[in-house]
Amino acid sequence: MLNELQTKQALQQVLDSVELPKLTKKDEKVFLERLAQHFPSLIGQLHTLYGERYDFFLYLQKLVVVLAKAFAGRKRKWKNLDEKRLSNPSWYRSEKMLGMAVYVDLFAGDLKKLQMKIPYLKSLGINYLHLMPLYKAPEGDSDGGYAVSDYRKVDPKLGTEKDLAQLAEALSDEGISLVLDFVFNHTSDEHQWAEQARKGNPEFKDFYYFFTDKQEVEEYNQTCREIFPTVRRGSFTFLEDVEKYVWTTFNSFQWDLNYSNPAVFNAITDEMLFLANIGCEGLRLDALAFIWKEKWTQCESLPKAHTLIQCFNTCLQIAAPAVLFKSEAIVHPDEVAQYIDKQECQLSYNPLMMALMWESLATRETKLLTASLKKSFEISDQCSWVNYIRCHDDIGWTFDDAVAEQLGINGYEHRRFLNQFYTGKFDGSFSQGVPFQENPTTGDCRVCGSLASLAGLERAIEADDSQAIEHALKRIRLLNSINLSIGGIPLIYQGDELGILNDHSYLNDEFKREDARWVNRPQISPQAVALAETKGSYQHRINQDLKQMIALRRNHPEFGNAKTEILETYRSQLFAYCRTNAKGEQLLALCNFAESTQSIPASICDILGSRRPRDLLSGNQLVGEDILLAAYDVLWLKVTE
Numbered sequence: 158m159l160n161e162l163q164t165k166q167a168l169q170q171v172l173d174s175v176e177l178p179k180l181t182k183k184d185e186k187v188f189l190e191r192l193a194q195h196f197p198s199l200i201g202q203l204h205t206l207y208g209e210r211y212d213f214f215l216y217l218q219k220l221v222v223v224l225a226k227a228f229a230g231r232k233r234k235w236k237n238l239d240e241k242r243l244s245n246p247s248w249y250r251s252e253k254m255l256g257m258a259v260y261v262d263l264f265a266g267d268l269k270k271l272q273m274k275i276p277y278l279k280s281l282g283i284n285y286l287h288l289m290p291l292y293k294a295p296e297g298d299s300d301g302g303y304a305v306s307d308y309r310k311v312d313p314k315l316g317t318e319k320d321l322a323q324l325a326e327a328l329s330d331e332g333i334s335l336v337l338d339f340v341f342n343h344t345s346d347e348h349q350w351a352e353q354a355r356k357g358n359p360e361f362k363d364f365y366y367f368f369t370d371k372q373e374v375e376e377y378n379q380t381c382r383e384i385f386p387t388v389r390r391g392s393f394t395f396l397e398d399v400e401k402y403v404w405t406t407f408n409s410f411q412w413d414l415n416y417s418n419p420a421v422f423n424a425i426t427d428e429m430l431f432l433a434n435i436g437c438e439g440l441r442l443d444a445l446a447f448i449w450k451e452k453w454t455q456c457e458s459l460p461k462a463h464t465l466i467q468c469f470n471t472c473l474q475i476a477a478p479a480v481l482f483k484s485e486a487i488v489h490p491d492e493v494a495q496y497i498d499k500q501e502c503q504l505s506y507n508p509l510m511m512a513l514m515w516e517s518l519a520t521r522e523t524k525l526l527t528a529s530l531k532k533s534f535e536i537s538d539q540c541s542w543v544n545y546i547r548c549h550d551d552i553g554w555t556f557d558d559a560v561a562e563q564l565g566i567n568g569y570e571h572r573r574f575l576n577q578f579y580t581g582k583f584d585g586s587f588s589q590g591v592p593f594q595e596n597p598t599t600g601d602c603r604v605c606g607s608l609a610s611l612a613g614l615e616r617a618i619e620a621d622d623s624q625a626i627e628h629a630l631k632r633i634r635l636l637n638s639i640n641l642s643i644g645g646i647p648l649i650y651q652g653d654e655l656g657i658l659n660d661h662s663y664l665n666d667e668f669k670r671e672d673a674r675w676v677n678r679p680q681i682s683p684q685a686v687a688l689a690e691t692k693g694s695y696q697h698r699i700n701q702d703l704k705q706m707i708a709l710r711r712n713h714p715e716f717g718n719a720k721t722e723i724l725e726t727y728r729s730q731l732f733a734y735c736r737t738n739a740k741g742e743q744l745l746a747l748c749n750f751a752e753s754t755q756s757i758p759a760s761i762c763d764i765l766g767s768r769r770p771r772d773l774l775s776g777n778q779l780v781g782e783d784i785l786l787a788a789y790d791v792l793w794l795k796v797t798e
Contacts, residue, residue, distance in 0.1 A: 159200060167217075168196045175218050178229040184236070188228050191475045192221070198500070199475070202468040206461060207419045216419040220472075223423055227430035227476045234326070235436055235479065242438075242479040249481065249504065249646065250541050252710055252717030256285035256336075256648040258549060261315045263680050264651050268316035272324050275331055277686075281654060282707045285646060286328060287336035287441065289549055291315050295347050295410060297668040301549065301678075303338070303443060304345035304411045308428040318435075325436030336439035336483065337432055341425050341469075342447050343411040350424070351412050355399060363418045366404035366450065368393070374402045381406075381456050385594055392456075406447050416448055416465055426472050433477035441483045442466065442502065446492070458492045466501050483543060490533045490557050499539040507542040507645065508555045509533055514636055515552060515611070516571075519578045519586075521751040523732040528560050530734075531723045534644075538720070542645030546636045547611065549650060550674055551593040551603035552579070572601070579604040579611060587613030587625065587632075589659060593673040605673045607660075608633060608653040614695060615658045628752055630695060631789035634702045635748055638774075638791040641706050642746050643734055644721040652679040654703055655689040656696035709773050709793065715744035724764070730755050731786070735764050745770065745794040749786035756783045762794060770794040 159167060172189075180188060200217065207213050231239075242248060257278065265271035268291075278286060290302025293310040302312070311321050325335050344351055353361040368374050378391040384407055393402040394409040404413040414421050432440065449462040466482070473480050484502035486493045490509045497505045513526040536542065554575050558568035577583040579590040580602070589610045595602035609615065612632040617625035633656070640647045663675030679685075689700040710716045719738035726733045730751035736744045743765050749755045759768040759782055771778045773793040786792065 159197075159204070161197070164197045164200060167200055167214075168193065170214075171218055171221050175222050177222070177225040180225075180229055184228070187236075188225060188475075191478070192224070195471050195474050199468065199471045202464050202471060203419075203422075205464050206416075206422070206468065210419065213419075216423060220423050220426065223427050223430070224472060224476045227427070227434060231434050231477060232436075234329070235434065235477070238329070238438070238479045239477065247539065247718055250718040252712075252714055253282075254285060254646045254717075255282045255707060255710075256287060256543065256646050257281070257283045257651065257654075258287040258289060258648060259651040259681075260289045260549075260678060261291050263678060265681075267314070268311070268320035268324050272327050275327060275333070278333060279331060281649075281704070282711060283649075284332055285334045285336060285439070285648075287439070287648070288338075290338050290340065291321070292338075292340075295345050298408075298410070298672075299345065300408055300411060301672075301674070303340055304343075304347075304408065305340045306345045306347040307349070308340075309431055322435055329436060334438035335436060336441060337435070337437045338443055339429060339432065339440035339482075340443045341414070341429070342444040343405075343407065343413045346410045346412055348412075355396070357399075360420075363415055364421055364424075365412045366415050368402040368404075369400070371402070377404075377450075377452060377456070380453055386596065404450070407444070413447070413450075415450075417450075422465070422468070426469065429469060430472070430476055433473065433480045438479055439481045439483055439504065441485055443485055445484060445496065445502075446486050446488050458486070458488055458495065463495065463501060466496065470500055470502075487553060487555065490529065490555065494533060494536065497536045497540045499537065503540050504543050504646065505536070505540070506548075507544050508553070510542075510639075510643070511545055511547065512552060512555045514546065514639060515579065516554070516556070516575060517732065517750045518612070518632060518636075519575055519588075522729045523726075523748075523750050524564050524729060525556060525561060525566060526732055527723060527725065528564060529556055532557070532560060534721060534723055538718075543648050544640045544643065544645045545648040545650065546608055546640055546653065547606070547650060547677065549678060551605045552590075552611075553603045576602050576604060579606070581616065587616060587629065589613070589615040591659065591673045591676045605676050607657055607677045607679065608636070608650070609656045609699070610659040610677075612636065614656065618658075618695070626695065628788060630698055630702075633699055635750070635789045635791050637703050638706055638746070638793070639732075639748060641710050642716055642736070642744070642793060644716075644719065644736060647710075649703075650677075651681055652677075652685070654700060655681070655685050656699035657681075657685055706774070713742075713744065713773070713795070714738055714740070715742050715795070722764075724761070726757055726761065728755060728757050731757055733761065743795070744773075745792075747784065747786060747792045747794065749788065749790045752788045754788065755786050757786070758782065759784055765794065765796050767796045769796075771797045 265274050292305045293307040294302050294304050328335050350361050350364045374393050381392045394405040446457045449459045450456045482502040484496040484505035486496050487508050496502045517523045517526045554572040561568045578586045579588045580592045590604040590606035592602040593605045613629035617629045657679045659676045660679040663669040669675045689696040715736045719736045722735045724733040732748040762768045
């Protein structure tokens with residue numbers, strides 16, 4: 158590693174040897190100050206990745222030019238936003254943060270029509286909008302848009318790049334942060350880099366992992382995990398036209414990028430900063446665990462994968478510091494935590510909590526949820542969870558088998574039970590999920606479904622069972638309450654705020670019918686919105702319950718920048734946690750995961766300094782020595798004047 162003097166000399170050498178774009182005096186001062194501030198981290202991270210290469214300095218020079226050009230091309234509006242975010246670095250931990258993830262076409266039709274939906278988003282309190290992949294992608298199967306053919310072109314069905322830029326400005330004007338996907342582990346095989354590599358263009362031949370030796374491929378396959386084993390075995394695809402194997406972790410049309418080549422890092426940094434300059438404030442790092450490969454490893458979450466992400470982050474701090482990274486690490490809980498750091502990913506999905514909320518509903522026991530979150534919920538106070546109840550993909554039963562074993566739970570058998578339960582195959586199940594990537598031999602699969610259908614509303618309506626319907630509605634309210642109150646940015650997936658059931662129309666589309674995940678990607682029709690506004694409908698109740706909790710969240714700072722303590726209830730059906738902010742303001746949440754009424758001594762409220770707090774949700778003040786929670790009930794307890 159370079160010492161301080163060597164680092165300063167290296168920076169000066171770079172600046173003396175490259176031609177930077179013309180900047181105003183003010184902008185030049187800002188850029189050079191940021192470059193000097195972050196250059197020690199940048200060169201150290203790059204040296205870890207590429208320091209052994211003879212051409213290391215050349216690629217460092219080229220990268221600095223990429224950063225300078227991106228900064229020069231950044232609109233004044235976004236440069237002002239950079240300064241605003243730097244002056245309030247924990248802005249994303251506010252109690253007013255509320256996210257929504259949508260598919261542009263399914264939510265609105267196209268980008269122009271989505272701009273017309275801003276009043277709807279504001280009526281819900283949304284100020285963080287994640288647009289699912291909207292880039293140019295192959296026709297037909299594109300893995301839901303995650304096979305990117307051009308990071309700089311919008312799918313023509315959704316509009317144009319100008320439409321996206323206008324939407325970003327319109328959202329920003331209304332205080333809504335735009336979040337986009339940064340699909341950086343792979344491109345589609347139709348990307349120009351892939352096409353040039355396939356033709357043997359020397360500039361691009363090392364942009365991907367190509368092998369001619371089948372033995373070498375098999376050696377990698379021995380240790381790499383198969384992601385979609387029912388679709389394709391191994392992590393490689395044989396290209397008959399060039400007689401080579403190419404690394405394809407996910408699908409044959411998604412080629413993994415070769416980050417051992419610094420030209421790839423520079424090229425992807427350029428694409429990343431292009432997205433930043435559109436006006437987004439968040440980039441979801443897709444499949445980030447897979448980005449670095451080494452033989453005889455699983456090629457997931459390797460140390461240099463973290464270095465690579467840190468390096469991308471450093472580039473943002475220089476050229477576009479308003480932009481945050483959001484980790485999509487669907488891996489072991491201990492590995493998820495490794496990505497959550499101010500210098501790596503400031504935001505992270507919380508797959509553990511998502512999976513175990515569903516697990517607790519199925520078992521009517523909260524012991525695994527409580528034990529797991531006591532171990533894994535706390536993260537740096539410079540970072541934030543992005544909490545969610547379900548996502549655009551599937552539910553995988555992410556939990557720590559060691560924690561489960563301590564509680565007498567066999568991880569393998571328990572996952573089989575959960576798969577059976579949430580696909581409606583377990584006797585007594587309330588759920589109507591759909592299996593994804595089901596393996597009949599092993600019984601392994603993942604589960605798809607909308608919030609309402611997974612929580613039992615679809616099955617209850619079909620059975621015309623009023624009590625089952627009531628329980629389903631209360632399960633939805635319970636899950637929403639935890640999502641909104643436990644700490645982090647709550648994220649709603651399109652349609653769940655409207656109580657939309659599973660959409661089975663995907664079975665009629667030849668490009669979608671083999672991918673069950675489309676069952677929980679519903680079209681948001683005017684009728685669905687109207688139904689949620691119709692008093693007396695199930696959807697109206699779901700929508701009103703959610704809106705009530707959102708309004709309460711916005712007005713109580715305990716839901717924002719505060720710490721969470723997971724509590725032991727010593728009641729197997731109950732889950733509890735306390736929120737405490739820097740001012741000492743507190744909120745205690747109690748949740749019942751069973752159909753039967755449960756009680757707990759009022760002494761649990763001693764953490765608040767009073768046994769007579771008020772429930773924010775009902776307005777009622779507690780009385781008596783015991784607290785009663787009806788079926789699937791939740792209390793938000795706070796000491797009030």
